[in-house]
Amino acid sequence: MSSSIQRRQLLAASAASVTLPVFAQSAPAWSAIEAKAKGQTVYFNAWGGSETINAYIQWAAGEAQKRFGVTVQHVKIADAPDMIKRVRNEKAAGKTNGSVDLVWINGENFLTMKREGLLFGPFAESLPSYAKVDVQGKPTTRLDFAEPTDGLEAPWGMAQLTFMIDSKRTPKPPQNLAELQAFAKANPGRVTYPRPPNFHGTTFLKQVLMDVNANRDALYKPVTPDAFAKATAPLWAALDQLHPHLWRGGKQFPNNAEAIRQMLADGEVALALTFNPNDAANEIAAKRLPASVTSYQFSSGTIGNTHFVAIPVNATAKEGAQVFANFLLSAEAQARKADITVWGDPTVLAMDKLSATERAAFAAKPLPGQVEKPAPAIPEPHGSWVDALEKEWTKRYAG
Template identity: 75%
Template sequence: MTHPTRRHVLALTGAALTAPAFAQNNAAWSQVERTARGQTVYFNAWGGAENINAYIQWAAAQVQQSHGVKVEHVKVTDTADVVKRVRNEKAAGKKDGTVDLVWINGENFLAMKREGLLFGPFAEKLPSYAYVDTQGKPTTRFDFSEPVDGMEAPWGMAQLTFMADSKRVPSPPKSLTELLAFAKANPGRVTYPRPPDFHGTTFVKQVLLDVNADRATLYKPVTPEAFAKATAPLWTALDALHPHLWRAGKQFPQNAAAVRQMMADGELLLALTFNPNDAANEIAAKRLADSVVSYQFSSGTIGNTHFLAIPVNARAAAGAQVFANFLLSPAAQARKADIAVWGDPTVLALHKLPPAERARFAAKPLPGQVDISAPAIPEPHGSWVDLLEKEWARRYGV
């Protein structure tokens, strides 16, 4: 997630702010819009990137103008804290909660779903949902292998992606086996962020998937027996890799931004991200050389969808639905996908869009973007994350 160097102003037509034709006369949706007018939506979303914050501010202004809904961005460091707040408010019987909409996925969604902390189902009733690519992007209906069941609306796509400077690394490693050989040949020049940093945990999950030919158990709620069996080859693989990493695998950078900066400085040869457009963003911002390329393992890397959910005790559930619906609209999704704005891949099926809306997404490939996308491998079930992070810390966290 990065800072753009320029702000691309996307003109909004009246059609961009309206529902698809089939839904414009939907009485239920019209009632939601009437109820929403005048409401203030407290949108709890990660606030660590200037360009994302600016995008949210732009979207908020659009919905204020078109629907009379005010959106306040509550900047969050850790979504788990939002889950805890909603949990405590519900336990205290607070019916007018402080959270109206939350940017969420993975184990945080799983916790809210299991504990009855979510409003809905609402997602598939949103008029803009008609354009979501549920066939080509099945993770729009499964969050870390947990069925979404309409309890959250897809917002953007992500996939584990590596980057390297082609001048230094003309043939980057495109499999776990090649990565191990590369690390051995370049001691101290490769690493990954320290879990529970999201990117670090994702890298560990990628290795877990790569070392398990039979992945069926990884997509079911974790059990102690399944965990022990599936992670045995994971720890073997990491034990083989770590001695060749930066600082011999005794220390790990705090996050992906630190790894990327170390690559930019020449200290490391590889970096990783969960946004396939990240390197293109950084090149556009002049923070990476234009010789940096992005790639994924040939056999595939972990991919997922990030979502928008409404807590069960939201004060402005109608306003939250109106804002979520706008964020799913072609106009908002195209702006979000623009490298100059955010560069977050769309959840929409472009072939479903009217030609004028589809044209919003037409753009030439930029330096740093992935040339050939590899298959997206679904995330293991969200229940695996906590055990993985704890066992990683026990083995390697000292």
């Protein structure tokens, strides 16, 4: 049995073996939280680099105001570690009415906040809307980069590494790492990836790391020097083989995935990457990519995870933050978020837990650019591997 299959079974078993919570708080307890939340202002710190996502958050904030009397202010951030530093400093100063009430995080940022005691909770699995989360079919709703969430963050959406190509120019895209290396060699300068520590660039590193390690057990445990050296030796060998054939000979790398997507639109490169399987469809609908662009994932699977919202330990509006997090998890808000014309972010909910009316809100015809044959999602390695990967990549290739 392959390590990837074993890992998926382990995650599923882990999700199933954890004693399921009493999902919803008692009606009086939740009513008390809603009552206290009314009139509160929630400062929601979330990435502000997408007009589409910003518009969705604005809609959700408007609904929270109308329905619950909770004001939500979107604090647009570019870098989560800056927010973590602010929470850390406020906690160290004994400030109990912090400036951050809700954060959009996952991965190494969650790991940092959890380890340093910077998170309020557990709260997530007591939210009424949590009852419909797909904890069985999507075990990463409880495991964030192999770290148990322990109710300290509420799942918000799903993501998976996805590649984009123009089918008119590239009718047979590479379906695995070996084919990607051969494709890059046959098409010099037409492949690249973002420069780590950019999120998408680091994700590409993790994808290659998974592909070159048949036994991935060590990758799901906290990193150690010995484990890192053993697991990454084939990674660096694969990149050394790939880089000479990349855009600008692998001596320079684009800053982000958005830049590569524009390069794809301009015909400068043949391959772009994203962490949203619906990204290309969004771009085609906005006429920023031609309708001939298609999306796909490596047939054996690509890196996938869940992204979350969490409440800092010293949040001022803890009740308001819980009410807003609960609304973000509702079938209505999740269906709107999944709508390709709104955001196109895959849901964390289980369709078999929804009513027929709720399921109908998710039904939509496939649009140009969407992934036609989704591949298995490979769970992220433990969050502690990220910093080590980025530092070693920088040491080897950033010069």
